[in-house]
Amino acid sequence: EAQVTQNPRYLITVTGKKLTVTCSQNMNHEYMSWYRQDPGLGLRQIYYSMNVEVTDKGDVPEGYKVSRKEKRNFPLILESPSPNQTSLYFCASRGTGGHGYTFGSGTRLTVV
Amino acid sequence: AQSVTQLGSHVSVSEGALVLLRCNYSSSVPPYLFWYVQYPNQGLQLLLKYTSAATLVKGINGFEAEFKKSETSFHLTKPSAHMSDAAEYFCAVSGGMDSSYKLIFGSGTRLLVRP
Numbered sequence: 001e002a003q004v005t006q007n008p009r010y011l012i013t014v015t016g017k018k019l020t021v022t023c024s025q026n027m028n029h030e031y032m033s034w035y036r037q038d039p040g041l042g043l044r045q046i047y048y049s050m051n052v053e054v055t056d057k058g059d060v061p062e063g064y065k066v067s068r069k070e071k072r073n074f075p076l077i078l079e080s081p082s083p084n085q086t087s088l089y090f091c092a093s094r095g096t097g098g099h100g101y102t103f104g105s106g107t108r109l110t111v112v
Numbered sequence: 113a114q115s116v117t118q119l120g121s122h123v124s125v126s127e128g129a130l131v132l133l134r135c136n137y138s139s140s141v142p143p144y145l146f147w148y149v150q151y152p153n154q155g156l157q158l159l160l161k162y163t164s165a166a167t168l169v170k171g172i173n174g175f176e177a178e179f180k181k182s183e184t185s186f187h188l189t190k191p192s193a194h195m196s197d198a199a200e201y202f203c204a205v206s207g208g209m210d211s212s213y214k215l216i217f218g219s220g221t222r223l224l225v226r227p
Contacts, residue, residue: 004155033214033215035217040121040219041219042116042202042217042218042219042220043156043202043204043215043217044217045214045215045216048214058214090155090156092156092215100144100146100158100161101158101215102158103148103155103156103157104155105154105155106154106155
């Protein structure tokens with residue numbers, strides 16, 4: 001089944017403790033992206049990647065890092081999480097045509 | 113820069129009534145437009161997309177949307193609401209030199225369906 005898989009689904013952590021949210025897609029998609037969803041703000045792009053070793057900032061990149069060492073994986077790294085990064089995070093991927101993304105099921109992160 | 117405005121953070125309809133969710137976009141280039149649905153505790157599912165072909169786009173679950181360039185709108189409709197349609201709906205736009213790799217989302221509209 002074609003899908004984007006994120007882990008974990010739920011995560012509670014403390015301020016300053018480094019964490020990684022994994023994302024993997026099995027559709028051989030070139031483009032991958034991370035979004036955060038906050039009430040009343042919709043989804044905002046954090047980072048995106050056009051292919052292996054090619055990444056760029058989205059609209060809200062502060063406090064986040066990403067890497068794209070393999071085509072299928074696009075982890076999101078929070079080096080020093082803060083409470084304002086408490087949010088629902090989505091990974092998404094798409095191929096070269098169509099412009100529509102396939103989304104993962106989301107990761108609900110709480111930073112205390 | 114591109115942007116999306118969804119009018120109404122909450123829309124309430126009776127079961128069997130017409131569903132109309134409004135979306136207006138701003139784009140300096142021909143846009144690609146999308147509607148996504150999010151059920152509770154789930155990710156986003158693509159309902160339909162406009163990619164410069166027919167202006168009336170049919171999607172899944174009986175939804176459709178019409179691209180109106182003169183009004184810069186892409187409203188989502190369904191003739192008869194079902195209880196299972198209760199969810200949050202997001203309109204999104206992509207395209208153009210500065211945003212072809214990302215979707216720009218509206219703030220979402222939560223659809224409530226009354227029995």
